[in-house]
Amino acid sequence: MRLIIGAKWSSTWTMRGWLIARLSGLAFECDTLWLSRPDSKARLAQVSPTGLIPVLDHDGFLVTDTLAIAEYLWELAPGSDIWPADRQARAAARMAAAEMHSSFAALRAALPMNLVKRWPVANGLPSNVKLVNRPGVPAEIARVQDAWRHTRARWGAGGPFLFGAAFNAADAMYAPMASRFRTYAVELAPDAQAYADAVLSHPLVTEWIEGAHAQAREVGWDAAVAFP
């Protein structure tokens, strides 16, 4: 099995798909497809039925979309860490994952994920204050925190994640959001901050972020601004 991924520091869906593939416990390799090179479009068309990454390549059968990948891997590895074992908790995890999947367009456009830099920076880009206050963004930042709070209130006892001690696909879906809040120094309520910190400290997430730094160094991308 092979996961075709984009730039680790900026591709949020790649990050989610990789985390979920790891939660499946199944063995897989990664191939990077750089999206900004002359042959990118042609290569992407070859491997991605929808033009989206990541793509899960399972012996030549191609699956795109992180939710579809999650369900495909769940069928291959039922009872893995992708979803909770309890049926109602599993439905709640799918609700949380689905809201992230379809929502927060303003926030995602204003605050692109960047795992190797932090704002404000001194290179002419807009300050984080301007970005965070763009139309629609404050309300979406509030809604993300409400979704975390609501889910944790019902399911989060016994641990720091949405469903308690175990990090699952719903947390994976929100990991890029937690990273955005850190990158752009978004002020969160204490409970939301504690959750975001827990997500960004999870071993799978730190492994991914270290990979993003390594990848950015390889291509000389993070030379301008060092990550503290």
Add this chain to the structure above:
Amino acid sequence: MRLIIGAKWSSTWTMRGWLIARLSGLAFECDTLWLSRPDSKARLAQVSPTGLIPVLDHDGFLVTDTLAIAEYLWELAPGSDIWPADRQARAAARMAAAEMHSSFAALRAALPMNLVKRWPVANGLPSNVKLVNRPGVPAEIARVQDAWRHTRARWGAGGPFLFGAAFNAADAMYAPMASRFRTYAVELAPDAQAYADAVLSHPLVTEWIEGAHAQAREVGWDAAVAFP
């Protein structure tokens, strides 16, 4: 089991959720929650953890988001008509459903679903030509048709739907799109038109549309412009 729905003529997610609930084969009742009344917000907050409709109420356990509802019902009724029986076809159906779930924002904003009227109309609203040509909309109309074509080319043999003879949750996800194309007289490629026609002729879809007309008549909403 109970499905809390919005206005049948305009609530696309309600239409999708209802179609999928019917595909499960499970018995359920419907309650309408009107979203534009003085007490709507308070009532919605009582029944919907995310503020979204439809809501599936299963003995007091509430599930929102149509994809999460689809997976919940699929677990209650595995092997039902929600998803295809073949594992790869099922993954492809989830891919198609997931793309509809997260995409086509420009098209959805420009061409709101309206099951009881058609454009252009003579009441001062913009003509369908203006709506269809808004920024981003033509490309999304093309992509919807490509998604249908690609899915049918691989899986559609033996019938008019995305996966052949059986109408499943992926078709249900795209049913409001087919209705928009008819309402606004969007010109489609012949294969896409044939698919859209098949969806809008499916017995479950026609039953829903008849319900939308009945509901609109009850509240006096469709008095101004008759549906041809």
